[in-house]
Amino acid sequence: MKRLRFMVGLMCMMLLVGTMGNFAEAASPEKYNFVFITQWGPETMFAAVVKKGMDDAAEMLGVNAQMFFIPKEGDLAGQLSHFETALVKKPDGVITTIPHPTVFNKVIQKALDQGIPVICSNTNGLVGTGHPLEKTIPYVGQDLFYSGYVLATKASEHFSEPKEMRALVGIEIPGASWAEARAGGQIKFLEEYGCTYDKLDIGTDMAVMESRILAYLKKHPETNVVFTQGGAGPAPSGKAVRLAGYKPGEVIVAGYDIAPASISEIKKGYVTLTIDQQPYLQGFLPVIQLYLMKKYGFSTWDVDTGLGIADKSNADLVEGLAQKRIR
Amino acid sequence: MGIRHLLRKILLLKEIGSFVMLGTAILVFYLLSPPFLSLANIQLILQIAPELGIMVTGVTLLMISGEFDLSVGSVFALCPIINIMLMNLGLNVYLSAIFASIASCGIGALNAVITLKLRIPSFITTLGTMMIWRGVIMLITAGWPFPFLEEAIPLQKLLVGEVGLIRLSLIWYGMIVLVSWIILERSRFGNWMFAVGGNPRAAKARGINTDVVKATNFVIASFLAGLAGLIQAYRLEAFMPLAGIGVELDVIASAVIGGASLAGGAGTVIGSVIGALLIRIIDNGLVLAGAPGYWFRIFVGIVLVVSLTFNRIIETKVHKMR
Amino acid sequence: MSKLPLVKLVNIHKWFGRVCALEGVDLSVDYNEIVGLLGDNGAGKSTLIKILSGVYSPDKGEITWQGEKINFSSPKNSIKLGIETIHQEVALIDRMNVMRNIFIGREPVIRLGPMGWLNMKKMARESMKALEKVALYLRSPEALVEELSGGQRQGVAIARAMYFKPKLLVLDEPTNNLSVKESKRVLRFVTEMKAQGVSSIFISHNLYNVYPIADKIVILRHGKKVGEFKKEETSIDDLTEMITLK
Numbered sequence: 001m002k003r004l005r006f007m008v009g010l011m012c013m014m015l016l017v018g019t020m021g022n023f024a025e026a027a028s029p030e031k032y033n034f035v036f037i038t039q040w041g042p043e044t045m046f047a048a049v050v051k052k053g054m055d056d057a058a059e060m061l062g063v064n065a066q067m068f069f070i071p072k073e074g075d076l077a078g079q080l081s082h083f084e085t086a087l088v089k090k091p092d093g094v095i096t097t098i099p100h101p102t103v104f105n106k107v108i109q110k111a112l113d114q115g116i117p118v119i120c121s122n123t124n125g126l127v128g129t130g131h132p133l134e135k136t137i138p139y140v141g142q143d144l145f146y147s148g149y150v151l152a153t154k155a156s157e158h159f160s161e162p163k164e165m166r167a168l169v170g171i172e173i174p175g176a177s178w179a180e181a182r183a184g185g186q187i188k189f190l191e192e193y194g195c196t197y198d199k200l201d202i203g204t205d206m207a208v209m210e211s212r213i214l215a216y217l218k219k220h221p222e223t224n225v226v227f228t229q230g231g232a233g234p235a236p237s238g239k240a241v242r243l244a245g246y247k248p249g250e251v252i253v254a255g256y257d258i259a260p261a262s263i264s265e266i267k268k269g270y271v272t273l274t275i276d277q278q279p280y281l282q283g284f285l286p287v288i289q290l291y292l293m294k295k296y297g298f299s300t301w302d303v304d305t306g307l308g309i310a311d312k313s314n315a316d317l318v319e320g321l322a323q324k325r326i327r
Numbered sequence: 328m329g330i331r332h333l334l335r336k337i338l339l340l341k342e343i344g345s346f347v348m349l350g351t352a353i354l355v356f357y358l359l360s361p362p363f364l365s366l367a368n369i370q371l372i373l374q375i376a377p378e379l380g381i382m383v384t385g386v387t388l389l390m391i392s393g394e395f396d397l398s399v400g401s402v403f404a405l406c407p408i409i410n411i412m413l414m415n416l417g418l419n420v421y422l423s424a425i426f427a428s429i430a431s432c433g434i435g436a437l438n439a440v441i442t443l444k445l446r447i448p449s450f451i452t453t454l455g456t457m458m459i460w461r462g463v464i465m466l467i468t469a470g471w472p473f474p475f476l477e478e479a480i481p482l483q484k485l486l487v488g489e490v491g492l493i494r495l496s497l498i499w500y501g502m503i504v505l506v507s508w509i510i511l512e513r514s515r516f517g518n519w520m521f522a523v524g525g526n527p528r529a530a531k532a533r534g535i536n537t538d539v540v541k542a543t544n545f546v547i548a549s550f551l552a553g554l555a556g557l558i559q560a561y562r563l564e565a566f567m568p569l570a571g572i573g574v575e576l577d578v579i580a581s582a583v584i585g586g587a588s589l590a591g592g593a594g595t596v597i598g599s600v601i602g603a604l605l606i607r608i609i610d611n612g613l614v615l616a617g618a619p620g621y622w623f624r625i626f627v628g629i630v631l632v633v634s635l636t637f638n639r640i641i642e643t644k645v646h647k648m649r
Numbered sequence: 650m651s652k653l654p655l656v657k658l659v660n661i662h663k664w665f666g667r668v669c670a671l672e673g674v675d676l677s678v679d680y681n682e683i684v685g686l687l688g689d690n691g692a693g694k695s696t697l698i699k700i701l702s703g704v705y706s707p708d709k710g711e712i713t714w715q716g717e718k719i720n721f722s723s724p725k726n727s728i729k730l731g732i733e734t735i736h737q738e739v740a741l742i743d744r745m746n747v748m749r750n751i752f753i754g755r756e757p758v759i760r761l762g763p764m765g766w767l768n769m770k771k772m773a774r775e776s777m778k779a780l781e782k783v784a785l786y787l788r789s790p791e792a793l794v795e796e797l798s799g800g801q802r803q804g805v806a807i808a809r810a811m812y813f814k815p816k817l818l819v820l821d822e823p824t825n826n827l828s829v830k831e832s833k834r835v836l837r838f839v840t841e842m843k844a845q846g847v848s849s850i851f852i853s854h855n856l857y858n859v860y861p862i863a864d865k866i867v868i869l870r871h872g873k874k875v876g877e878f879k880k881e882e883t884s885i886d887d888l889t890e891m892i893t894l895k
Contacts, residue, residue: 515767519753521742525742525745526740526741529739534728535726623761
């Protein structure tokens, strides 16, 4: 029948198209196959840097490394599903972010039971849960609390004289563990130093942040230092300081990550420094680890990637590398 | 009954286009990566298929009646959260689930009232309610998930307990599919659904209360979305505020791939199953094939366009065959 | 023969916003009578018909059915009383098959539990019978309506109307999209119905269709009745003049 022939023809065409798009390299026995399960969507800029780190390490070592994005960012069920599916092919190693304290435990255990090593990168939701896996799985990423402490310490190097110090600790999402952890580190330092501080909900929208920080500065013109916790924080903080009429450097602004807007404020002098979790390393180092583990049976180790400081002294260097997706 | 006759009957099936696409996709992914058809992988797919599939069936029924629901993703997340909140207040797990489901139905009813009484296109209404309910969820949970409770375990066994090689959710899905099919194809109400979606003026002229038919389907779609959400939450043992975010696109894509018409009045329950399976298979197959993450959207887009074209072509051919 | 008319509309007014569609229209249809309703576009013919089918309610005026004052509040009501309407836009659902269309809204059901289950066998059987009654021979009652020609569709609509044995048949421009042969068949059918005791109101642009079969002719213009004649009292030319004047 004409129709039957037509449909068979269409099917064959689809088959042809499908097999032409054969993506996977033939898994040769000598090449390790690693997978990186992420919680990011494909257009996330941050993820692109991590991926570059992963790709560079893979090329260097001659292994296959595949990163999986989920089409709907935040859909943990989707990420879990990717993890489970990846296990079907029995990879040589798994790198994964763990954005939830419990959801991934079963599948991680399943991988370990199958003899597949697992490394956690970037987000470690197991921290503080006391689950046995917290000790077993190595973590390559930023130690949030400690990074806050280091940020505050470095910021204090710019304090002009030990006098009555006032600090604004801005929190984008009150209650969010990553924000509270980072702020916690800053607060620990501030309390040790003897500095008065206020915690403020600054919201996640840059315009909102700017207006709230500005309002605080107007109310407390004696403020010496402003902290923010998220990647979008430094630029609005710098702008707020400028709008409040301060000269560059009068108020110390410290925050996280190296978004282009933040770097530009550093160069203008309104943002003093940021601490960067160095996402490139979060992609690069786990691959190295897995390789060494598989090849020579080395044990695992944690890496705190989150101590990269960016300030006026290296702003240009950082900016250049950021454009190459290395920082 | 000769082979020719049997073949003819199969080709005349409404869902034939979707079946062919499903078959092709399975073949393609198998060729790209043989573990695709391994028992472990099939098990995996069957575990997660009901969560999307139940929602797609509900939305397909609604689309047949001529309306849309984009808020299913938010109901998907909200229902389990209401469930766990009630449990935190001390209510028994089964009752909490029932009340949470009633709440889902209420959301569906609200969608119906806004769409039908205020005469706002359902696409717009549910776009709005989708955002409202997601916002409500963020407010309730302040961004953070509720921990799974021990008291919830009995319901967990009921919803997603393992039975041999599969989970109970697959069986519930099968039952929902069966019941939906019977109501759609063999009941008076089903006939009204096709009429109301296919030609609402004509349906009204024949005395059918189009508002009641549509409202019922709004409630069904929301109820099933909430149920699907419960199933996922209990499988993952997590009540996540971001659950189901963005799923409405997958749901509508699945429905359309399964043959539901965007204009209303056409669609099948089996088609909804095939559509949901296909969407899940694509994601799974691409991971196994080692495709870079960017491919998922491209692939789904291609399948969508192909299925629409295919269904159109088949309709014309069938026309001539009759 | 009863002296009372089958249906009588008295002093009907209908507004849509500020537009007056019908102003003080009187119309009556006797038993075994075919009434032709004529008028140019915008005269109000369709609106009047829709009031009879229960789609619209009159803002002012009174309707009597078989001697009793009545309110056609909904299409369901109207159908229950025995009024079947063949609409201008064919009120069939394209993607459904013929038998489902014929029984839409009045499906034969088997009651089992809370729902009504379609009696598919009965639907198939009865729909074929209904089609035969209007001389429409289809291969199967499961043919989709969208696969039928214009004339066949109208045939199905008429078969549906006739199956439920109406007392009054309302036809709103039924021959609009039909061929000459198909139109003739519809007209013949309306005449046959009269012989079986079914009255009709027939709207048409085409005077040449209406005149031969009508007993009474009513002309509307701008929402008002401007003329009512028994066929014997007038001619096609006179009527044409009346309609197109001004």
